[in-house]
Amino acid sequence: MTDSRLAAALDDVLERFLVVYPIVGLILALFLAGALVQRQVPNLAAAFEPYRLFFQIAIAGLAVAFFRNTIGARSYGLFAPASIAFVLVLAGPSWGVLVFLNVFIISLATAFVVSPLRLGSAPRLATQLVVIGFSLALFRVLSALPELNPYFSATSVFFPTIITVWFADRFARDVDERGWPIPSLRLAWTLGAIFLAYLVMSSEALVSYLMTTPTAWSVLVGVNILVGYYSRFRLTEYVRFGDHFGGALAGLIARGTTLKDRVLGDERPVEYHGVDEVLSMNERNRYIARYNPPAVAGQVEKATIKQRLHRLGIPAPETYAVAARVSDLQALSEEMDARDEFVLKPGDASGGEGIVVVSGRNDDGTFDTSMGALSQSDLSAHAHRIVQGQYTGLELRDSAILEERIVPAPFFETLCGGGVPDVRVIVFRGIPVMSMTRLPTRESDGAANLHKGAVGVGLSIADGRSIHAFQQSRNRALDAHPDTGADISDVTIPNWNAVLVTAAEAATVSNLGYCGVDITLDESGEPVVFEVNVRPGLGIQNATQSGLKGRLRALEQLPSSYDFLDVRRAVALARTWDRAGWPADLESVVTVDEVAGVAREAEVNVDA
Structure with a gap:
């Protein structure tokens, strides 16, 4: 082992020690406190009975965390x-379900009724809470009946009611953005x-x-930490990435060869990726926590990044206006009125939510927009909703960005x-x-988001050639675009080296x-x-049919x-x-001393 790698290994051990030591101290302190209480308090059951709720919440939190983190349930919160x-x-399961359904259905119905107004988060949630408040008051009056009175009190449902209103509102927004199938599945997971x-x-x-x-x-605290830290693959991910393992069951049992090969002892089993090669959601989150600390990630807002890109001369759509407050909306509206083509989008949303592309x-x-024909007032109202936090969950503010509409290269037009x-x-x-091109479809309404129905075509980092095409929304491999019929099995992205450098x-x-950079090629191919x-x-792993974790591990080993x-030079190395x-030892392919030569060789044919 080289001195640099030995130093890196020692630093890793020290880092782990500094993380583990406080956790062990916390668990030990809690154990000692518990032992002291158990020794000093004579009747623990009677002493803690008024606070039973806290114990119930503790074990419920552990159960739901296990359900989400280990099973892979995508519940709402x-x-x-x-x-x-x-x-x-x-209230008991029967009356409890009645109360929950009462709040959820009325809140959901209210959300759909006011949906055409496109209110911001604050007035929208306030409207739902007002309607629910009156409804529960009526329900409380009915609870004066003898058969209802024991099961219901206003104080017992106050906080759950607020949570249910948020839950219903989130579900309604998801349906509005994504249609019914995906939100309904998430609703089932939440139930x-x-x-x-x-x-x-x-x-x-x-x-x-x-x-x-x-x-x-x-012990409860320790189990909670262990579930969160050591859970690698969620059970649902064995299905999602089953093609990498030769099937979900093979991923669970055979660890990278098909179950048939393992049982029959085939001397030449089919080569599949092991679970150690595929990056799971839990492991991705750990990479993000380590390489994108909150102090850095908190500064990565769309408007902020665009400012940096423009100042350094890195190509990005021109920004026409940014409305961070309601008072900025008038200037943004005037800028929209002066243009025929532009893009209006939230500054802090994800998954392509809230983006309106105006093409004329x-x-x-x-x-003429991606949401159909809209008037000037419609677009101004949309910008107002963005600023009020329509697409930012519990955050009640956001910024509306008005930017240049980039017309994609004719190359993309022929594909999608x-x-x-x-x-x-x-x-x-x-x-x-790792890379892929995301091709919009009618199902995705022109967006390039995989969860909405876009097709991901995996690309070789070496030359930008297509590897495999996969449509995540339908869980199917493709050789042709589902709308245009264009061949996507043999595609090469033009100006590839410039794409990677950018x-x-x-x-x-x-x-x-650790990040994902989204790039397009404009009409001139830049x-x-x-x-x-x-x-x-x-989802990029299914598009490329390659595991991301093995590559990240190899890069982590570099000095x-x-x-x-x-x-x-970094791009030249990646392509090599x-x-x-x-390979696991990347320096066995190219050493530090050879980096300059590799870069010069790549620059000879920069578009290769």
């Missing part, structure tokens, strides 16, 4: 299911989480054990026929590591160690940066001297390593 389950515990939380909260034996055994509190004006004066196609490049430690430059500007993503999705390479298949 962690605390929402536990809070809603509290009503079921107090499952609520039921699981109810089961553990209503377990008399479990709750009583925690109340009378304070030394077990430390119609004869009647309305704008329209929309806003792009190239997603994953950049780690300043080095491009991606590396944008990642460097963002200060993120790369233009759309945005830099702090938390890029994992810190590689962090000081200029972007052209890709041709070599990304």
Whole structure:
């Protein structure tokens, strides 16, 4: 082992020690406190009975965390299911479900009724809370009846009611943006989480054990931490990435060969990626926590990144106006009125939500947009909703960005026929590591988001050639675009080296160690940066039929001297390593002393 790698290994051990030591101290302190309480308090059950709720919430939180982090349930929030389950515990499952459905359905109906007005988050949620407040008051009056009175009180459902209103509002917004299928699945997961939380909260034996055994509190905390830290693959991910393992069951049992090969002892089993090669959601989140610390990630807003890109001369759509406050909307509206083509989008949304692409004006004066014909007032109202936090969850403010509409290169037009196609490049430690082009479809309404129905075509980092095409929304491999019928099995992105260099430059500007850079080619074939993503999705692994984790591990082993390479050398290395298949020891392919030569060789044919 070289001195640099030995030093890196020692630093890693020290870092782990500094993380583990406080956690062990916390668990030990909690254990000692529990032991002291267990020794000093004579009747623990009676002492803690008034505070039973806290113990119920504790075990419900653990159960829902396990459901989400280990099973892979995509529920609406962690605390929402536990809070809603509290009503079921107090009122019993029948009346609890009635109260929950009453709040959820009325709130959802209110959200759909006011939906055409496109209110911002604050007035929209306030309207729903007012309607729900009156409805529950009426329900409370009815509870004066003898058969209802024992099951319902206003104080017991106050907080769960607020959570349910938020839950219903989030579901309504998802339906508005994505249609019914995906939000309905998430709703089903959330109902499952609520039921699981109810089961553990209503377990008399479990709750009583925690109340009378304070030394077990430390065990509960330790289990929670272990579930969060050591869970690698969620069970649902064995299905999502099953093609990498030769099937989901093979991923669980056979660890990278098909189950048939393992059982029959085939001497030449089919080569599949092991689970150690594919990056899971839990592991991705750890990479993000380590390489995109909050102090850095918090600064990666669309408007801020665009300012940096423009100042450094990195190609990005021209920004016409930014409205960070309601008082800025008049200037933004005037700027819209002066233009025929532009893009209006939120500054802090994700997944393509809230983006309106305006491609021209119609004869009647309305704008031709990705959301159909819209008037000037419609677009101004949309900008107003963005500023009020329509697309930022619980945040009640955002910025509306008005920017240049980039017309994609004719190359993309022949593939997908329209929309806003792009190239997603994953950049780690300043080095491009994986890429795909995202082609819009009618199903995705012209957006390049995989979860909306766009097709991901995996690309070789070495030369920009297509590897494999996959449509995530339908879980199917494709050889042709579903709308245009164009062949997408043999595609090569033009000006490929410039695309990678631009991606590396944008990642460097963002200060993120791990990110996804979205780029398109304009009409002249030059790369233009759309945005830099702090938390890029994992669907790129299905598009490329390659695991991302093995590449990240290999790059992590490189000494810190590689962090000081200029972007052209970093790109040249990435292309060389890709041709070599990304071996675990990358320096066995190209050493630090050979980096300059590799870069010069790549620059001889920069468009290769």
